[in-house]
Amino acid sequence: MPNLIRFAVYIALFLLITLNARPASAYVLSAQDELPVLSAPSQSREGYFVLKLSEAPSQALWVEYSTNPEFTKVVRTYPWFGDFDRMTLSGFSNGEHFFRLRSNNQPQANQTQLSNVVKVRVDHYPLWQAIGLFLVGLVVFLFLAGLIWTNHQRSRNDD
Amino acid sequence: MMTETTDFALNSSLGLALVVIFGLIWIVFGWYLGRSNKTHEDFALAGRNVGFALAAATAMATWVTSNTTLVAPQLTYQFGIWGMVGYSFAALGLILFAPLAARIKRLMPNGYTSGDFIRLRFGQGAWWVFIVISVVYAFGWLISLGMAGGILLQALSGLDYHIGMTAILIICVGYTLFGGLRAVIATDFIQALIIIVGVVAIAWFLIDTVSLESIHGELTNNHPKLLDLLFPAAVMFLFNNIFFGLGEIFHSNVWWSRALAFKGKVAFKAFLLGGFLWLPIPIVTGFIALAAPQLGIFPPSADMVGPMVAAEVLGKVGAIVVFIVVFSALASSLDSLLAATSDLVTRDIYHKKLRPAAKDRDLFRFNRYCIAGIGVVTWLFCLPQIATLGALLNFAGAFVASTIFPIVLGLYQPKLCGRYAALAMASGTVLGLVGYFAIGFYVAALTSCIISAIVCAVGLWRSKQHFDWQLLQESS
Incomplete structure (x- = not known):
């Protein structure tokens, strides 16, 4: 076999070995664990910021957004994507914005858990x-x- | 126990299968094209005989990269309308490089690299500053491309970041190693066709599925700044992005090697057409990100928003289309950068500094080792996912924007001397980095370019030299 073809075969085999080195399955979530701790930058000059979890979620989560710390009115709910430990939000105007996690998509449900509240102050240039x-x-x-x-x-x- | 599976568009096995199939196709194609490479010049500059169609396609396809397919949506998600429109202005880099390319071809018909020009035109001091800038930029871009491969697969199929990152590096190193610039340009041509058709198809389906009115309504109510034309950070970002793009293209051997490889007077027209073809692509890819809030997609990292939205709208078939388009875009840039950086190291360092007596066969062999070595180093840097793509790229902006005026004036003005060119690049870079850390990434390139321009102006004012253009005619 010519050297170049042999080299191509080796690269292909190496590729296959590398790709199979990790489990090839999507993440599975359960709905019974404690909520992770939510954190966020205290200030943003650009209107976008990243919300972070203390650990990757093991259950489906939603983020509630309000303009007051008591959450008397939830303005918007954001579904958390997959098992990632962060979420990027953007397009916010000047002011104080409050966020918390919710474990259930039905706010009135008995088993709903709520996390700590984080505040992000947006102050555009x-x-x-x-x-x-x-x-x-x-x-x-x-x-x-x-x-x-x-x-x-x-x-x-x-x- | 109640369980819920994460909603990725592709399952992991299909993601793996796509990577393997694409990898094998590109590597075999690179090997096939590389059979006719007989000399180092064939390998590094495709025999200096690239015609108009391939030239325009490679100019466009190389510039369609992770920047366009992942970072344009990222910046749109962060900066709204200005992120999208502002990003498309990076086409000005290709358009303004068209006259420079014609001048390069005229001044250095037998030249090899941008480093050659700096060394012959400005001397050793400027060359060292330039090489540092080039290496930082090349690795910044290479790392961002490797990272983009990992991010793409992770966003579409949930596969670990390291798998996608490793796969795209192996594939691109593989076919560049076999085919050299000839393979890079030929694959760019095919990849350009895939990118144009794919991007248009995605945008078409998106508008068909999610109406413009609903996107506008959601943004107005919940993300108002994204529609604000007086969004301060976005307004600040605009010209910074333009100067970043100009710096990237003007200094990089990716573009110089193309200008030198294109046949006769093709370079001017090819870069001009490539620029105009590229202009609408970030608008389309960026627009995709504006639909994210309406679709309930809030990405872990802003640079994942493009593939996530497209996959959500188009389902499994769409995710496959996204994969093919973005993978093509990444590959078309990664292979170009591997080839151009290894040429720069082979020609400027190995041949000119270490082994001036090296024969063509030695250069040919060293060039290939170099491609493999750069691939390994890039892989090591990609392992920790240190920053978002946009932040990583804009860090390099402080470096490359400092080269804009020294390159332009060096090509046209015989009065600018090497001392001031070196000082312009060094001081522009340093103060650009100060701007990056003190204010933000959206001022780094602008600051760097302005400082460099001022130093060059002082240099021209104080200069008594008159450079002889014939000195650029160095024999290879």
Whole structure:
């Protein structure tokens, strides 16, 4: 067998061995364990942030969102995805936002467990700062594009 | 005991099967194409004979990468409309590189790498700064691509991150090792077709399944900043992203090796067309992320949102399409970067510094060892999943944006000397990193570029030299 073909076969076998080194099954969740502890950054300047669990969940979870720490009104519920230990949320306006975990998708159910409450304060950059950077970037970009274009024309004419 | 299975779009066995099938197809194809490589120049620059269609396709496909298929949705999920539109402006990198590519081909018809140009044009001091920047960037990009492979499989099938990451590295190292740049460009052409058809199909099904009105309503009510055109962080991000893209393309040997490999005057038109073909792709891939809240998808990591949404909307068939499209996009960039980085190491370090008397056969062999070695080092760096793709890439922005003005002025202005070029790149990088850590990733590239431009301007003002362009005509 030529060397290259042998090499290809070895790579394919190595690939197969590597792929079978871990269990090839999806994660299975149970609904009877304690809720993990929820954590979050205290502040976000961009309106997005990551909620984290103290450990990977062993049951289906939902995150409740409210604009007050007592959760008198739950604004939105987010389903937790799979057995991952984090969730990324985005698009929040300035203000204080509160989150907690819930173990059941039926809030009134008897066996519903609730986790600790975390607060994220969203404080976007001032608009003048953003517009200032935008204008600086625009000026530098136009200068660069003009530089390339005029030199390109000049070098073509020289040829 | 009541149990509930996690809702992944593909089961793990199907995910594994897809990886194995794709891996074998690309490796055998790379081997088939590599049979005609007789010299190191064949291997590294595809015989300098790439025609227009392949040239435009490889320019577009290489730029469609984890950036476009995973990071564009990530930035849209984080920055909303501006993330999507702003990301598409990275096409300006390809478009503005078109005249530079024509100039490169004219000045250095027998050149090999971007490092060659820096060494001959600016001397050793600037070359060292440039090599450090290139290596940091190349590994940053390689690591992000390897990570993206792992993230993709994890998001679609729940398979462990390390499996996908390892698989894509082995596959790309395999076919690049056999086929060199010829295989890279040919696979890029096929991958470009797959990417365009696949992305359009996904967007079509998405709009058909989830109406624009419902997406708009959900965002307005619960994620209002994503629709806000005066979203401060997003406005700050816009030009930073543009300069990052310009820096990536202007300095990287991925693009220089293509400019040198393209036939005759093809380079200008190929990069221009590649840029315009690329422009709408991040809009489409980014749009997918806007549907996530409406579908109840809130990803563990923002860079997983694209595949998760597509798989949710399109079901198992859709997940397979997503897998094929994203895997193609990752492979088309990873192979290019492996080839270009190994060329840079072989030519600029091994041949020019360590073994000037090396024969063509030695270069050919060393280049292959180098591809395998870079693959192993990348794998080691990918093992700990240290950051999101976007954060990792934008860290490199502080480095690459500092090269924009030295490269442009170095190609056109005979007055800029090596001392100021080196100082521009070094000071731009350092202050860009200061901006990255002190303010945020969305100012790193912009700061770096501005500082570098100021140093170059001072250099031109104080310069008394007049570079002789003939000095770039070095024999190989």
